[in-house]
Amino acid sequence: MIIGIDLDNTIIDYRNAFWQTALATGILNDTGRKSDSNKKDTFPSKNAIKSYLLCRENGDYQWEALQGQVYGQYIHNAQIFPGVANFLLHCKVRGVKVYIISHKTEFGHHDTSQTPLREEALNFLKQNDLLSGDYGIQEKDVFFFDTRHEKVNKVKELKCSYFIDDLPEVFREDNFPKKTTKILFDIQSEHAMNCARKSWQDVNKFVFKQTETDDIAMYVEKGINKKVKSVQIIKGRGNSSVYKIEMNSGQEYAGKFYPDPTFDDRDRLAKETKACRFLHSYGIKSIPEHIWSDTNLNFGLFEWINGKEIVEITDDDVNRAAEFVTSLAKLSEHTSNKKFPLASAACLSGQMIEEQIRDRYATIREFADYNSELRRFLENDFAHTFETVLSKSKKLWPGKFEEQLSHNCQLLSPSDFGFHNIFLTKDGFKFFDFEYFGWDDPVKLTCDFLLHPGMVLSDKQKTLWLESMKEIFSNDRSFSQRLRTSYGLYGLCWCLIMLNVFTDSHGEKIISVVEKNKMEQKQTKQLEKSKKMLIHLNETHKNGLTYE
Numbered sequence: 001m002i003i004g005i006d007l008d009n010t011i012i013d014y015r016n017a018f019w020q021t022a023l024a025t026g027i028l029n030d031t032g033r034k035s036d037s038n039k040k041d042t043f044p045s046k047n048a049i050k051s052y053l054l055c056r057e058n059g060d061y062q063w064e065a066l067q068g069q070v071y072g073q074y075i076h077n078a079q080i081f082p083g084v085a086n087f088l089l090h091c092k093v094r095g096v097k098v099y100i101i102s103h104k105t106e107f108g109h110h111d112t113s114q115t116p117l118r119e120e121a122l123n124f125l126k127q128n129d130l131l132s133g134d135y136g137i138q139e140k141d142v143f144f145f146d147t148r149h150e151k152v153n154k155v156k157e158l159k160c161s162y163f164i165d166d167l168p169e170v171f172r173e174d175n176f177p178k179k180t181t182k183i184l185f186d187i188q189s190e191h192a193m194n195c196a197r198k199s200w201q202d203v204n205k206f207v208f209k210q211t212e213t214d215d216i217a218m219y220v221e222k223g224i225n226k227k228v229k230s231v232q233i234i235k236g237r238g239n240s241s242v243y244k245i246e247m248n249s250g251q252e253y254a255g256k257f258y259p260d261p262t263f264d265d266r267d268r269l270a271k272e273t274k275a276c277r278f279l280h281s282y283g284i285k286s287i288p289e290h291i292w293s294d295t296n297l298n299f300g301l302f303e304w305i306n307g308k309e310i311v312e313i314t315d316d317d318v319n320r321a322a323e324f325v326t327s328l329a330k331l332s333e334h335t336s337n338k339k340f341p342l343a344s345a346a347c348l349s350g351q352m353i354e355e356q357i358r359d360r361y362a363t364i365r366e367f368a369d370y371n372s373e374l375r376r377f378l379e380n381d382f383a384h385t386f387e388t389v390l391s392k393s394k395k396l397w398p399g400k401f402e403e404q405l406s407h408n409c410q411l412l413s414p415s416d417f418g419f420h421n422i423f424l425t426k427d428g429f430k431f432f433d434f435e436y437f438g439w440d441d442p443v444k445l446t447c448d449f450l451l452h453p454g455m456v457l458s459d460k461q462k463t464l465w466l467e468s469m470k471e472i473f474s475n476d477r478s479f480s481q482r483l484r485t486s487y488g489l490y491g492l493c494w495c496l497i498m499l500n501v502f503t504d505s506h507g508e509k510i511i512s513v514v515e516k517n518k519m520e521q522k523q524t525k526q527l528e529k530s531k532k533m534l535i536h537l538n539e540t541h542k543n544g545l546t547y548e
């Protein structure tokens with residue numbers, strides 16, 4: 001099998017590069033643009049920038065000049081699309097030959113520096129290690145043409161079984177070979193075409209059905225240059241796929257393949273890698289050691305933990321979890337705030353919790369039109385509790401509701417912390433899952449530990465936990481008051497998180513009756529859980545936090 005792939009906007013991801021280059025070259029400025037570290041990055045898209053520039057005087061010229069810069073001198077602002085590197089390795093594993101076939105002029109429009117675009121593109125691919133041969137392609141497998149017609153001729157000449165391109169015009173060329181299967185890489189879902197795929201993950205699925213254990217073995221061998229003996233998939237690790245990898249040497253590792261980052265800027269792999277390395281370097285060994293990771297493959301290799309899940313939680317277990325928080329708190333005291341960004345979904349003020357609830361509510365409310373029971377719950381019960389809990393929180397909040405917690409009171413937090421992310425090993429507890437790691441209010445971690453629906457703690461254990469947390473954060477004078485005033489708000493977040501299952505139900509995918517029933521059962525169950533949580537929050541609102 002032979003596969004041909006276009007280069008610009010198919011392999012090379014310029015989504016953020018247009019904005020960054022427009023700023024760097026002074027074509028645009030970012031005055032008035034709101035940034036929000038808690039949300040997905042909201043850089044203006046290539047199309048938005050294009051439309052904006054074309055409305056300006058001399059806009060055609062500016063747009064063409066910007067393109068020349070993005071594809072040339074400023075190509076370092078681009079990246080490889082998530083999933084490309086995986087696809088190339090999957091081709092290599094299966095003996096599929098890949099060529100890159102690009103329509104690219106030699107120089108950019110209006111570029112006085114005369115940067116050679118083709119050379120820049122090749123250098124960019126080299127810097128990203130794609131032409132080393134490890135991925136099955138070399139410089140001689142990359143072709144550039146002055147016209148689209150010539151490019152399509154090459155697709156024909158190479159007898160490509162598939163050709164992948166982001167421009168439907170390419171497939172409409174008269175000379176496009178009939179035997180070649182078209183795959184339109186349509187990241188913005190702009191084209192209603194059967195051959196459209198919106199991510200490389202979808203292209204992977206379309207061409208190869210699924211990622212095999214042999215593919216994972218190839219990732220590891222390429223990464224650490226050692227032979228893999230076996231790979232076994234381990235189920236049930238959140239949204240990531242986790243594999244147990246045994247090397248020929250007998251050494252065992254955990255391989256983690258993270259959720260598709262194409263539409264998600266949280267960069268879980270980078271966060272987890274950095275957190276594990278940092279904590280290890282400061283002597284916190286109760287977390288898995290990071291061995292190697294590759295951003296383009298979206299894959300990381302960690303120490304394998306031989307341990308078991310904690311099914312029945314004892315008081316001693318709660319104490320040991322608290323000891324880990326103690327070590328994080330001590331480390332936080334000596335860490336500059338510049339060292340890490342905020343944890344995912346961090347809440348440094350009452351207002352940030354309120355905004356998070358409103359955002360989550362708005363997302364789920366969009367799907368509630370299809371479900372009257374959900375709509376009734378959201379609009380009546382939930383909305384009413386939210387109003388009463390919020391107004392009391394605002395009244396009793398220590399200091400200003402919108403004021404952010406000072407850095408010296410913030411904690412380096414794993415964010416998703418609880419017994420669902422702890423293993424018991426012969427050397428004690430091992431804590432894992434640092435995909436959301438960063439600065440946060442320790443009150444959030446304290447509340448989430450109590451509220452997490454995956455954990456069953458007795459009232460006594462909850463009291464124990466709260467006592468430990470108050471002691472650890474005793475220097476933070478408003479800790480207890482923030483805890484009392486934000487517990488209900490975090491609980492409301494959880495009520496909505498439990499309902500996320502409703503947002504999965506109306507994708508483009510056609511699902512079978514059995515799958516549909518299963519999904520509806522799950523939704524009913526989650527709605528019941530959410531209702532129960534709301535009752536608990538109403539009781540807490542009335543009687544106060546009874547574990548205190």
Ligand SMILES: [Mg+2]
Binds near residue numbers: 010165
């Ligand atoms: Mg293209």
